[in-house]
Structure formats: structure tokens, C-alpha cells
Amino acid sequence: MNAKRAKLEKSYLFFLPGALALTIIVISLFVxxxxxxxxxxxxxxxxxxxxxxxxxxxxxxxxxxxxxxIPLSIGLTIFIAELSPKAVRDVLINISDLMAAFPTVxxxxxxxxxxxxxxxxxxxxxxxxxxxxxxxxxxxxxxxSYLLASMVLAVMISPFASSxxxxxxxxxxxxxxxxxxxxxxxxxEVVRIRLGFIKRGIAGALALAFGRAVGETVAVAMTVGGxxxxxxxxxxxxxxxxxxxxxxxxxxxxxxxxxxFFMLSLILLGIGTAFLAAARLFIxxxxxxxxxxGKA
Amino acid sequence: xxxxxxxxxxxxxxxxxxxLGGIGTVLQGSLVLVATAxxxxxxxxxxxxxxxxxxxxxxxxxxxxxxxxxxxxxxxIVIGLSVFGLFxxxxxxxxxxLTGAIALAVVMMPYMTIQISEALRVPRAMFEETLYAxxxxxxxxxxxxxSAGRRGLLTGLLIGMAKGFGETAALLFTVTTSFNLFFTxxxxxxxxxxxxxxxxxxxxxxxxxEVAWGAAxxxxxxxxxxxxxxxxxxxxxxxx
Amino acid sequence: xxxxxxxxxxxxxxxxxxKHVLNDVSDVIIPRNVVFSIMGPSGSGKSTLLKxxxxxxxxxxxxxxxxxxxxxxxxxxxxxxxxxxxxxxxVFQQPNPFPHMSIYDNIAYPVKALGLxxxxxxxxxxxxxxxxxxxxxxxxxxRLHAKASALSGGQQQRLxxxxxxxxxxxxxxxxxxxSMIDVVGARKIEELILQLKKEMTxxxxxxxxxxxxxxxxxxxxxxxxxxxxxxxxxxMLEAPENDLTKxxxxxxxx
Numbered sequence: 001m002n003a004k005r006a007k008l009e010k011s012y013l014f015f016l017p018g019a020l021a022l023t024i025i026v027i028s029l030f031v032x033x034x035x036x037x038x039x040x041x042x043x044x045x046x047x048x049x050x051x052x053x054x055x056x057x058x059x060x061x062x063x064x065x066x067x068x069x070i071p072l073s074i075g076l077t078i079f080i081a082e083l084s085p086k087a088v089r090d091v092l093i094n095i096s097d098l099m100a101a102f103p104t105v106x107x108x109x110x111x112x113x114x115x116x117x118x119x120x121x122x123x124x125x126x127x128x129x130x131x132x133x134x135x136x137x138x139x140x141x142x143x144x145s146y147l148l149a150s151m152v153l154a155v156m157i158s159p160f161a162s163s164x165x166x167x168x169x170x171x172x173x174x175x176x177x178x179x180x181x182x183x184x185x186x187x188x189e190v191v192r193i194r195l196g197f198i199k200r201g202i203a204g205a206l207a208l209a210f211g212r213a214v215g216e217t218v219a220v221a222m223t224v225g226g227x228x229x230x231x232x233x234x235x236x237x238x239x240x241x242x243x244x245x246x247x248x249x250x251x252x253x254x255x256x257x258x259x260x261f262f263m264l265s266l267i268l269l270g271i272g273t274a275f276l277a278a279a280r281l282f283i284x285x286x287x288x289x290x291x292x293x294g295k296a
Numbered sequence: 297x298x299x300x301x302x303x304x305x306x307x308x309x310x311x312x313x314x315x316l317g318g319i320g321t322v323l324q325g326s327l328v329l330v331a332t333a334x335x336x337x338x339x340x341x342x343x344x345x346x347x348x349x350x351x352x353x354x355x356x357x358x359x360x361x362x363x364x365x366x367x368x369x370x371x372x373i374v375i376g377l378s379v380f381g382l383f384x385x386x387x388x389x390x391x392x393x394l395t396g397a398i399a400l401a402v403v404m405m406p407y408m409t410i411q412i413s414e415a416l417r418v419p420r421a422m423f424e425e426t427l428y429a430x431x432x433x434x435x436x437x438x439x440x441x442x443s444a445g446r447r448g449l450l451t452g453l454l455i456g457m458a459k460g461f462g463e464t465a466a467l468l469f470t471v472t473t474s475f476n477l478f479f480t481x482x483x484x485x486x487x488x489x490x491x492x493x494x495x496x497x498x499x500x501x502x503x504x505x506e507v508a509w510g511a512a513x514x515x516x517x518x519x520x521x522x523x524x525x526x527x528x529x530x531x532x533x534x535x536x
Numbered sequence: 537x538x539x540x541x542x543x544x545x546x547x548x549x550x551x552x553x554x555k556h557v558l559n560d561v562s563d564v565i566i567p568r569n570v571v572f573s574i575m576g577p578s579g580s581g582k583s584t585l586l587k588x589x590x591x592x593x594x595x596x597x598x599x600x601x602x603x604x605x606x607x608x609x610x611x612x613x614x615x616x617x618x619x620x621x622x623x624x625x626x627v628f629q630q631p632n633p634f635p636h637m638s639i640y641d642n643i644a645y646p647v648k649a650l651g652l653x654x655x656x657x658x659x660x661x662x663x664x665x666x667x668x669x670x671x672x673x674x675x676x677x678x679r680l681h682a683k684a685s686a687l688s689g690g691q692q693q694r695l696x697x698x699x700x701x702x703x704x705x706x707x708x709x710x711x712x713x714x715s716m717i718d719v720v721g722a723r724k725i726e727e728l729i730l731q732l733k734k735e736m737t738x739x740x741x742x743x744x745x746x747x748x749x750x751x752x753x754x755x756x757x758x759x760x761x762x763x764x765x766x767x768x769x770x771x772m773l774e775a776p777e778n779d780l781t782k783x784x785x786x787x788x789x790x
Contacts, residue, residue, distance in 0.1 A: 014435065015350065018343020019360040022409060025340075025402065026363040032378050098523055101455070103462025105490040106512045109497045113505060179632040179696070181595055183646045183703065184621035196636050215371025217465035218494055242373045246468055262381070265374045276369060289685075293635060 033269075037262035051264055053230045054244035058271070061146050061220060061240050062213045065153035066206055072154060073161035073209075074195070074202070080162070081169055082191060096159040104156065108222035111152035116143045116223060119151075124235055139233040144225035147234040152223050153216060157209040164208065168201035168286065169194060173293050200289070204282030211275035214268060217242035241268045322511065325393075325486040329467075330460040332397035337404045338453055342442075344405075345412025345452070349420055350438055361413070364406040375402050376466035383470075393486040399466040408456040415448020416441060447529050454529075458522040461515060464490035489515050540609040542566045542707050542737040543589060548603035550584055552596060557584045559761040561603070566754070568706075571733050573748040573769075574741045575784075576758035582741035583629075585758065586709045589739070590624040591617040608706070622650065625700035627710040631692035631717075633699070635685035639676055642684050642695055643667070643702045652703065662702050670698035671728050690721020697728065708732060710740045714747070726751050745785045749773055757781045 080092050124141035131137045172194045180190045195202070225237020226247050239247075245261055245268075344364075348357045379399040419441045427437040442449065467488050489511050496508035543566040550558035558581050566572045574582050587593040588601060591612060605612045612620055633642050643663045653659050663680070667673035672694040676687070684695060693713060700708060710729070714722035729751050732738055742748055748755050748769070755773065756766035757780070765778045776782050 012351065012434075015343050015347040015438070016356070018340050018345075019347040019356050021340045022344040022405060023356065023360045023363055025405070026367050029367070029375070029378055029402070032382055033374070036381055094527070098520075101458065101523070103464070103490055103515055103519060105462065105464045105493045105497075106516060109493055109508055109512050112497055113509070175628060175630055175632045176634070178592060178595070179628060179634075182590065182592055182621060182626035182628070183650075183699065184618050185646060185649055186618060189646075189649055193634055196634070199636060212369060215369070215373070217371060217373040217468075218490070222494065222497060242371055242465065245373055245377065246465065261377065265371075265377055268371055269374065272369065272371065273366075289635065293632075 033262055033265060036259055037266050038259070050260075051241075051244070051267070053228050054239050054241045054264070055267070056230045057146065057224065057238040057240040057243075058214055058268075060234070060238070061149045061153065061224060062210055064147065064150035064234065065157065065213055066210050068150060068154035069158045069161055069209060070206065072158040073165060073205070076158060076162040077165045077169055078191060081166055082187070093163070096162060099156075100159040100163065104216060104219045105222075107152055107156050108219035111148060111219060111223040112144065115152065116148050119148065128235060135232050136234055139231075139236050141235040142225065142237055144223055144237045145235050146224060146231070146238050149220045149224040149240070150234075152219050153213055156216070156219060157213050160212070161205045161209040164205035165198070165202055168198050168205070168283075168290075171290060172197055173290065176293070198286065198290075200282045201286040204279045204286060207275050207279035207282060211272045211279060214272045214275070215242060217246055221246050322487050322489045322492040323514065326461055326488040326490075328393055328486060329396045329400055329488055330457055332393065333400035333404060333460050334453070334457060336397065336401040337408060337456065341405050341408035341412055341452070341456070342449060345409045345449075346416060346438065346442060348409070348413040349416035350441075360409070364409045368406040368410065371465070372403050372463060373465035373468065375399060376469050379466070380469035395470040396467055396486060396488065399470045400460045400463060403463055403466050404456040404460055407459065408452045411452030411455060412449055415452055416445045419445035419448075451526050451529055454522050454526050458519050461518055461522075462490055464494055467491050468494075540568075540606075542568045542608065543739075544606040546604040548585075548588065548605060549601075550581075550588055550593060551600040552584065552593075553598045557581045557761050558588070561585065561763050564756065564763060564766060566737060566739060568737050569733055569735075570753040571729055571738045571740060571751050572754045572756070573752035574739065574756050574758055575743065575745060575748045576741075577743055577784075580758045581761040582743075582758055583711050586626070586711050586739065586741055589707075589709055590621050590626050592621070592626060622703050623705050623707070625703060625705035625708045627693070627697055627700055627708065627713050629712045629715055631689055631696050633684040633687075633692050633695050635683065637684060638681045639667075639684050639687070639695060640680040643699050646699065647702055650703070666698040666702040667695075669701050669732070670694045671724060671731075672698055688718075688721065690717045690724060693717055693721065693725060694728070697725075701732075705736060707737045707739065710738065712741050712743065715743070745773060745787070757784060759784075 076096065080089055080096070084092060120141050120143050124145075124147070127137050128139075128141050176193060176197060177190050180193050220240050221243035224240055224243055226239055226243060227237040228239050228244065228248075231238050241264060245264060344360055348361050351357045376399050379395060379402060383395045383398065423441055423444060424437060427440055468491065493508045493511050493515070496504040496511070499505065499508075543564070545564040545566075546562050548558055548561040549556070574585060576582050584593060589605065589607075589612075593599050593601060594617065601613075607615075607620065607624065634645070637645065640663055643666055644659050647653050647659055647662055653662055664673060667676065672691060675691060676682075676695075679686075684692065687695060693716075697708075697713075713729075714725050717725065726747070729738055729740065733753075740747075740751065752769050754766065755769050757764040757772065757776075757778070759780060764780050765776060766772065767776075772781065773785055776785065
């Protein structure tokens with residue numbers, strides 16, 4: 001069928017508006033962001049120091065969250081892929097997917113009202129007592145903190161990361177497994193070797209999780225404390241970029257500093273996108289490796 | 297895991313400051329917002345998704361797909377911020393149900409579009425050739441494929457709805473924080489469940505927090521219901 | 537234990553997914569310190585036979601095995617399969633080293649995991665020793681910590697052999713070890729096989745009579761899951777009894 005003629009067909013025109021609308025909306029979104037952020041760029045020197053606590057907070061909370069998510073997500077993957085019997089497996093996968101799509105406010109609420117107070121008197125107090133000499137764990141633990149936000153965030157991103165890792169894990173070629181068995185090694189060694197094989201894929205999944213986690217607003221805003229300052233202890237409250245925007249935008253609105261918030265948004269976008277792009281690279285090189293394995 | 301305040305709130309009475317009221321206003325608000333957002337987003341998503349599924353090689357389709365994938369990962373607060381900036385500030389619309397719905401729609405659209413385009417791929421591959429061989433026109437074929445794939449479409453819409461109910465950040469600036477108003481018309485402000493949870497959860501009052509939990513419970517039930525529907529659809533949709 | 541042959545197979549039947557892959561393999565004796573070739577066209581069941589000898593076939597979900605196999609006089613099915621696999625090594629058709637690990641670690645890891653050596657000194661010795669036995673040491677001695685994926689196909693296969701040798705097996709099973717390798721690499725591996733038979737028994741699956749001629753002492757012709765005949769190389773390749781064998785050796789099919 002002639003491609004050109006196809007373009008003028010009824011059906012093409014029928015569906016086209018939808019795609020166009022989407023495209024236009026998205027592009028105008030970008031344009032709007034940039035345009036409004038422009039004025040702020042001139043005064044970047046003035047605004048950046050103000051945003052520093054937020055940037056610091058985002059970096060800290062997200063990094064710790066991803067670190068915590070590593071054992072959680074890998075553990076979950078192995079549990080689902082290797083340890084659970086067939087019937088349980090599907091249920092677990094469904095629950096895991098459900099958790100990944102759950103409204104984030106509820107996670108935030110739980111973290112704020114249940115987990116926070118609980119940890120404050122148990123785990124955090126423990127850490128503070130024994131490791132309090134380290135600046136990272138100093139100060140009296142409060143009900144909200146970087147660490148709390150990180151933990152909630154870790155719980156939120158682990159199901160997602162786990163499902164990504166699971167997909168890659170199951171694609172490992174069988175010849176690798178057989179090689180391990182043939183050496184007289186057992187199941188755990190097969191798991192270890194497999195995980196080593198997909199190292200890049202795991203990194204990619206985590207980078208992806210990181211990219212999404214930076215933008216998480218509500219759950220973090222509720223559990224990090226909203227204190228605009230750079231605190232060196234993980235046990236004290238702080239602020240992250242999206243939480244900053246959420247909390248302070250209302251006030252700043254009346255002044256002309258609006259543009260600065262758009263600039264901050266762009267910074268946030270930049271961080272997120274950078275990680276997402278990195279994730280894509282990781283996963284691509286991973287695919288290449290899997291496909292060419294075993295071919296001399 | 298979810299402990300809620302001992303009271304169940306399904307009642308319409310408005311929330312008050314110190315006593316325990318209900319979450320009637322926000323419940324209604326959320327329903328209105330999601331319904332409106334869906335009214336905007338669904339047609340666009342379905343058309344766009346179908347377009348991408350049927351003409352995967354065209355420039356527009358590839359562009360749309362790429363953009364959708366990028367925006368889907370966007371921090372939703374940025375989207376809320378932008379909608380606020382555009383409609384509320386520049387166009388001076390002020391807070392209203394409409395702005396909230398628009399923000400939600402923008403959040404829902406990319407995700408639903410991608411879901412739908414994926415959901416249509418399989419039926420398309422299965423049926424397209426057969427239908428052409430029978431001499432059906434392109435348009436008819438596509439409509440057929442869409443009807444064959446309606447389960448997948450519905451799934452996409454349902455998940456979009458679930459997201460709409462749970463979405464908080466996008467609404468923070470586009471929806472009101474005074475929770476006592478019922479919905480009157482589209483030009484007036486309105487509020488939503490997750491926003492209530494956010495603000496009341498952070499409040500220093502004990503009873504407010506309980507309200508937040510009650511709302512969280514309702515929200516959870518709602519979302520679970522939607523997801524169960526999705527699960528039911530998925531099971532029924534397996535055809536040889 | 538002296539006096540026992542390496543393997544003795546009686547009435548062996550194997551099913552994979554209800555397909556009868558090996559049919560009544562009987563009266564097969566694999567002597568020690570020889571190169572024993574299992575020759576046959578693709579799909580005749582050679583891999584399955586090898587994988588039965590080290591009980592690797594049992595890791596397939598729908599496998600069924602019946603019959604008797606004696607390894608050095610012991611019934612392999614009443615042994616711990618893990619222990620069996622340490623005494624019976626396996627080399628696959630496609631080289632499958634651990635690509636994300638270094639050459640050194642490819643050998644060191646199983647050694648450590650199996651508790652065969654503890655100190656770094658011991659492990660270093662074993663790595664060097666195995667690589668030398670596999671005729672690979674000279675080529676990689678300067679880059680032991682380079683990733684295994686950087687090696688050529690033939691080198692990877694020799695690495696896999698070294699890895700298997702590090703466990704000091706008394707038998708080495710090789711499933712068409714050269715079919716995926718370039719000619720030069722294949723030659724080196726064949727030379728290696730001839731060297732190895734001094735220390736152990738080598739059982740090689742191959743589909744070319746030419747290769748069987750070059751390396752074996754004994755040849756078994758397997759066709760469609762059945763043993764057609766087996767015997768010393770000279771007999772099998774020059775004057776076989778069975779017509780089928782004659783045709784195969786002459787290159788008339790397969």
C-alpha cells in the first residue's frame with residue numbers, strides 16, 4: 001500500500017488528532033517550563049544558595065533510599081524467582097505490582113504516623129546510642145527525618161525495581177546454569193553467578209528507580225520534616241526538592257520569585273532525566289551481553 | 297498494615313475543625329475531578345494510543361511515543377506547577393475544578409496512551425491480515441481491532457483512574473485546601489481525597505489525623521477495587 | 537578401586553518430555569585412560585548420554601532416567617549427584633565461562649566454593665596448574681585478571697576445560713567441544729585431549745568420523761538413541777560390522 005496515500009485515509013485522520021493533541025500538550029509543557037524558568041537564570045547566583053538545602057536533601061534521601069532498596073529488591077526477586085512455590089509466586093507478583101502502583105500519600109501517611117514514631121523509639125534510638133559519635137547519626141532522633149523518608153522511599157521503589165530485575169534475571173541463558181551445575185555446585189551458587197551476570201541490568205534498574213524517586217513528592221514531603229536546612233545527621237529532618245516546591249510555593253507565589261521555582265523544577269527534571277538516560281545505557285549494554293553469550 | 301481511626305467515613309457531612317466529620321466533600325471532589333479528567337484524557341489517550349499502535353513507523357507516532365515515555369516519568373509536582381502557572385496565573389482562571397481536572401488529565405494521559413498502544417499490539421497482529429483479506433477497509437479493521445482489544449483498553453483506563461484518585465502532588469496547587477465546600481460548578485474550587493490526607497496527616501490535631509487515616513482507608517479500598525477489576529478483566533481476556 | 541572401568545552402562549533408557557531419547561543403551565564399557573568417542577548425527581542423543589553420565593540430565597524438569605550406570609564400580613544413582621560431578625567433569629558445546637568474572641576468578645570461584653583450597657597460595661597454584669594443563673597458561677599469564685569475555689572462542693573453551701580440570705576429575709565429558717570453535721582453536725583442543733588421556737578418561741561426543749579418527753581409542757556409534765555398535769577405533773572406522781556404521785563412516789549421511 002502506498003504510504004503517501006495511506007496518510008490521507010479516513011482512518012489515519014481519525015486517529016491523528018489524538019496523537020497530535022498529546023504531542024502538543026507535552027511540548028507546550030516543556031516550553032512553558034523553560035519560558036517561565038528563564039528569568040530566574042539571570043539571577044541564578046542568588047537563588048541557588050537558597051535551593052541548596054533542597055538539593056542536598058534530595059541527593060541524600062534518594063541515595064540512601066536506593067542503597068536500602070538494593071537488598072530489598074534483589075531479595076524480593078530471588079524470593080519470587082527461586083524460593084516460592086508456583087502458587088504463591090503469582091500472588092506475590094500481583095501484590096508487588098500493586099504496591100508499585102499504590103497512591104503514594106498512603107505510604108507517606110503510614111510513614112509519618114506509624115513507622116516514624118515506632119522507629120524513633122526503637123531503631124533510631126538504637127543507632128543514635130551506639131553510633132551517635134558519627135556525625136551522620138548524631139542528634140536526638142525525631143519523628144521525621146532523612147532516614148525515615150529514605151526508608152519509606154525504599155519500600156516504595158523496591159517492588160518496581162524488583163520486577164525489572166526479575167525480568168532480566170529470568171532471561172539469563174540456561175547454559176550458564178548448566179555450567180555451574182556441571183562443576184558440582186549447587187543452587188545458591190547458580191543464583192550468585194546469575195546475579196553477577198546481570199550486574200549491569202541491576203544497575204540499570206536501580207538507576208531507573210533513582211530517577212523516579214527524585215520526583216517523588218508526597219510521601220517524602222510527609223516524612224522528611226520540611227525543615228529547610230542542611231543537617232548532617234540522617235536522623236534529623238530536612239527537605240528535598242519536590243517537598244520544597246510543595247511547601248513553599250504557596251508563600252513565594254505572591255512575590256516575583258515564581259520563576260525561581262520553575263528553575264528548580266528544571267533542576268529536578270535534569271537530575272531525573274540524567275539517571276533515566278544512564279539507566280537506559282546500562283540496560284542496553286546488558287541486553288547485548290546476554291544475546292551474545294556463548295557464541296564463540 | 298493499615299490501621300485506621302475507628303470511625304468509618306462514608307457519610308456526606310462536611311469535615312469540621314475539631315470534631316470528627318466525614319470526608320464527604322473530598323470524596324465528591326475526587327470523583328468529580330477524576331471523572332472530568334477522564335473525560336479529557338480518555339479520548340486523547342485512546343486515539344493517540346491507537347495511532348501509535350497502528351502506524352508505528354510514522355514520524356508523528358514515534359514522536360508521540362517518545363514524548364509520552366519521557367513525560368510518564370515526570371515528577372508530578374512539576375506538572376501541577378505548570379498547570380497552575382499556565383491556567384491559574386497567566387490565564388487568571390483561579391482555582392477551580394477545571395484546573396484540577398486538567399492537571400490530573402495531563403498526568404494520566406501519557407501512561408494511558410502507552411498502556412493502550414501496548415494493549416492493541418496483540419489484537420492488531422492477530423486480526424489485521426485476516427480482516428484485510430476479507431476486504432475490509434482500513435478504518436473498519438482498526439475499529440474491529442479496538443473492539444477486540446477492548447479489555448486492554450479498559451484496563452488502561454482503569455489504571456489511569458486509579459492513578460487519578462491517588463495523585464496528590466499534581467493537585468497541590470490546583471485544588472483548594474479549604475475542605476468544607478461541596479462541588480457546585482466547574483468554576484469553583486474543589487478538593488480531593490489525597491490532598492486531604494496530606495494536609496490532615498501533617499496536622500497537629502489528633503482527630504485530624506484520624507480523619508486522614510479514614511480517608512486513606514477509603515482511598516485504599518477504592519484503588520484495590522479498581523485493581524481487582526483489572527485483574528478480573530485480565531483473566532477473562534485470555535483467548536486462544 | 538583399581539581394575540574397575542570408568543563407566544559401565546546397562547539397560548539405560550532416558551525420556552525427555554515423554555520423548556524416548558536414549559533407548560536401551562547396554563553392554564557399554566568405557567575403560568580408563570582412553571579417549572572414548574560417542575559418534576552420531578545431530579539429535580541422536582549424544583548430549584543426553586553424556587549428561588546422564590554426570591546426572592546433569594536430572595536438572596531438566598521433565599526428564600526420566602531408568603537403568604544402571606556404574607562409575608568406577610559404584611552405582612551413580614545412589615551417589616550424591618554433587619559429589620559425582622566433582623569427579624566427572626563436563627565441557628559444553630558452547631564455551632560457557634563466567635563472562636563477567638576474570639580468568640583467574642573463573643577457576644578460583646568454584647575451587648573456593650567447593651572448599652578445595654583455602655589459602656591464596658593454594659588457589660594461585662591450582663589456577664596456574666589448571667591453565668597449564670589446558671594449554672592456556674602461556675597465552676593468558678599476563679592478564680589473569682582480565683575478563684573472561686575478552687578471550688577468543690577457542691581460548692574460552694580451554695578456560696572452561698581448565699575450570700573443569702581444577703576439580704581434578706577422573707573423567708572428563710566433552711560435548712562436541714570443537715564444533716563452535718575455529719579450525720586453529722579446534723586443533724589445539726584436540727591436541728589437548730590427547731594429552732589429557734594420560735591422567736584421566738575422556739569421553740567425547742562428536743558428529744564427525746574424521747574427528748573420531750584423529751583422537752579416539754574407542755568409538756561408539758549412536759543413532760536415533762540406540763547404540764548401533766561400539767569398539768576399538770580401528771575396528772569401528774575401518775571394518776565395522778553394521779551397515780549403518782559403514783555408511784556413516786563413509787560419509788553417506790549425517
